Amino acid sequence: MPSEKTLLGNLPPDPRGFVGRQDELGWLAEKLEPGGGTRLVTLVGVGGVGKTRLALRAAERVGAVYPDGVWLVELSPVRAAGQVPLAVMEAVRLSDQSAGSVAEALGDWMSDKRLLLILDTCEHLLTDCAALVADLLAGAAGLHILVTSREPLDLPGERTLEVDPLRVTDAETLFVQRAGLVLDATARRQVADICRSLDGIPLAIELAVARLALYSLDKLHELLSDRLRSRFDVLTRDERSVDGPPRHWTLRTTIGWSHELCAPLERLLWARLSVFADTFTVGAATWVCAGGPLRADRVADVLMHLVRQSIVLRHPTDLDRFRLLDTVREYGADWLRELAEGDAVRLRHRDHYRRFAREACADWNTSRQVAWCERLLAEHANLRAAMDRALDEPASRAALEMAGTIGFLWRHCGMMRDAARCLDLVLAAEHEPGADLVRALWSRSAVAINQGDLDPACRWARRCADAAREQGDLTMIAATAYVTGSTAVLTGRTAEAIDLLSAAPRLPLGADWQGSAQLQVRIALCFAHLLNGAIDEAREVAEQARADSVRCGEQWGRPVIDGLIAQTDLARGDVETAQANARAGVVGSRLTHNTVGTALTFDWLVAAVVAGGDSRRAAGLEGISRRLWERVGRAQVNSPHLIAAREARERLLRDRLGDQAYEEAYAQGMAMPYDEGLDYALS
Structure with missing residues (x-):
């Protein structure tokens, strides 16, 4: 087990260097x-x-x-x-x-x-x-x-x-460093003038430096001096007092100067981009921001002009994504209000992410699933903002559709609390029966299952099953068997669960969310057979489910299936194959950010290591497992069967190692950061 502790954290790299302070x-x-x-x-x-x-x-x-x-x-x-x-x-x-x-x-x-x-x-x-x-x-x-x-x-x-503005000498150093200039005496005086006029505010200096792509230093000096002076002159005392001390309106005036130097279409795009909560792509900007004088085929070019002026920044690691700094976004939002376009553009933002979630759900049970997971993580803030806009009218059709689609996607990518929040607000309102209501109820029940919140999960599952039967759609009825059967499994009603899950209509798996739900029915049935001691039946269902998963190309359910097959391997005494299948399960669940799946398959890997006789390693893995379940929230999703299995492993390892050796190895595992612990387990 590694002895060095990796420093945890998420601080971003800063390739540009740091000046002063x-x-x-x-x-x-x-x-x-x-x-x-x-x-x-x-x-x-x-x-x-x-x-x-x-x-x-x-x-x-x-x-x-x-x-x-x-x-x-x-x-x-x-x-x-x-x-x-x-x-x-x-x-x-x-x-x-x-x-x-x-x-x-x-x-x-x-x-x-x-x-x-x-x-x-x-x-x-x-x-x-x-x-x-x-x-x-x-x-x-x-x-x-x-x-x-x-x-x-x-x-x-x-x-x-x-935090005061930079000292004059530090401000000059920042300007020269960012601009890559070699200065003579005249140029040095011009830079000093520019930095003083910008009050030493780093963002203002960065925006001014970006203009050197269009103007010489002489011209920049002339323009900046004239325009800032004129803008300060026209600010009345009342206008200045609104934003507080002079540095507030110095920055606002400087951004205003950059705004004035933008072409009309650049100003319009800047204002409309302010509705994005975080990063965005060219495609999203085109869908949300095009209209009127800003044609869709011009958005990409205008966006690149704003990038060259440092109004819009590229994401440091994903060059296909862009963002606005907070202060620049605020200035754009002010102009959007002046244009009286705020509501319209925010509605387009909502509808873009409504369409995004609909497409993701329709394409979920395919080989593009991992790519959708990554896109969902990148768009999380925007999806949340769009959902919040829809929640202004929780009884609306848009809110119901979005809560169902986005909630489904968030559930599968580990964002349970976001999903529960939006679904609870929407489902508290009255809605017409239909497919959107079934999907929302399915997602809410599935979220509660993952949270180990089993009493509410049972209530949501019953409502979901009733709504599906009312629709009379066999595919929906088949999909809802997952939530009714899983709640029965996790609350210890194994025989009832097997009956519910076995009775689900066996239909071809589609590419959409319902196809994924039907696959999860088969996963739950395999799990129920295992708990019931029916190893051959569990193996048969698991192998059929894995074949279906491979045909679809999906990768969310397959890792759990691999873990379940590992359990049947163990029951047959094939420890080596069990370890290989369990490792595959952990790798796959990690890839799709399925935190519950990762924790479940990890426990099955620990069981295989225990069976292989490497007790000290197994004790360390138990400590890592504890860290994984801490991230999930409720250990072993409150399942009596899973909790009993964990306790039985611990008793066996303590008997083999003794309490002190077990606790030492367990503590080493507990001390490992999340990713390091997974890497160690998979090595």
Whole structure:
């Protein structure tokens, strides 16, 4: 077992280098050291002044003293109230899928850990951020939190650092570094003038440097001096006071100068792009933003013009995706309101992601499944924003369709809490019977099954089955057998489960969500046979299900089938094949971000290792399993059979190793980060 502990965290790389702020970094290093006198530090300053980059650089310096990681939570895409805890959970990669409070689940997970949490861009969520920070700090003694915001949280013990603009010399260094210039005396004076006129605000300097692609330094100096002076002159005292101190309207004026230099179509696209909650593709921008003078065939070219001016940025690792900085997005949103287009463009945004989810569900049970998983993760913030727009009218047809499709997809990619939230809000309203209602009820029941929330799962399953029978569609009836049969399996009613699942109509598997649900019926039937001790029947069903999965090309259900086949291998005494099949199950579930599937197949791999006699390794794997189930939320999805199997493995390993050796190996497994633990198990 590896002896070195990998440093956890999700800090992004910064290939551009860092300029200045050495005093601030020293102060932060002192305050962020454990025992440094405070556990909550807030960096306060105007938009664009460099709070985020300072926070990341400081965290990078002190990261080694936090054995449980340094985690960045980007809150700018979060808009709806109550979603801050969920954003934190996603950032720390805790895929807790239980049905309780998110904040409580976070507190429980952090209670014995020493980590640094960075909450970035909190100003639009101050109340929610303050409430969560207070709760987490009270329950997790090893937690330190670094906040960036335009205002402090105003909590007891909070230490604030006002992030000022760069000193003149540092601002000049930043300009020259970004521009790649070699300066003579005249050029140096021009750069100094430009940096002073921009008040040393890094974002303003970056935007000015981008203009060097179009203008010489002489021309930039002339334009910037004239335009900024004229814009400041026309700002009235009342206008200036609205945004607070001069640095607020300095930045706004500087962005306004960049806006004025944009062509009319560039300004229009900038405004419309502000509806995206996070990154976007050219295709999404075209679908959402085209219209009027901005023809669809012009969107890509206009977008590239904005990229050249640094108004729009390319994603650092996925060059097909783009984003707006928060302050630039805010300016665009202001112009969208001025154009009176906000509602219309947000509706197009909603409808684009409504179509996206519909297409994903229709194509889910195919070889494109993994690609859909990756796209869903990349579009998570936009899907959430589109769903929130639909939830403005929870009784609408659009809300019902989107809750069913997006909820189905989120359930399969481990985003149970998002799915449960939108489905609960929509299903609380009255809806006409139909296929959309069946899919929404199926998804809600399936989410509850994964959360181990079995009483509600049974209620949703009954409603789903009733709605499907009312439709009279055999494919729907076959699909709903999964939720009724699985709830019976997990609540210990194995014989009833076998009857329900065996009675489901056997139809060819389609490419859509119903085909996937029908495959899951067969998976659940195999599991029920195993629990009933009917190994031959379980093997027959599993092999048929695997053949169906291979024909479809799907990869979400197949790993679970591999794990179940491993169980039948063990029952037949073929330990080596059992280990190979269980490893295949873990690999496949990991690929599709199926956290419950990963934890289940991992437990079946542990059982195969126990059977192979490598008891110390098995004890370490049990510790890793505990970490996996922590991410899920409810160990062994509250199934009595699965819990009993885990307890039996532990008793056997303690008998073989002795308590002390077992606990040492178990603790080593528990100490491994998620990915390192999986890599070790699969090695």
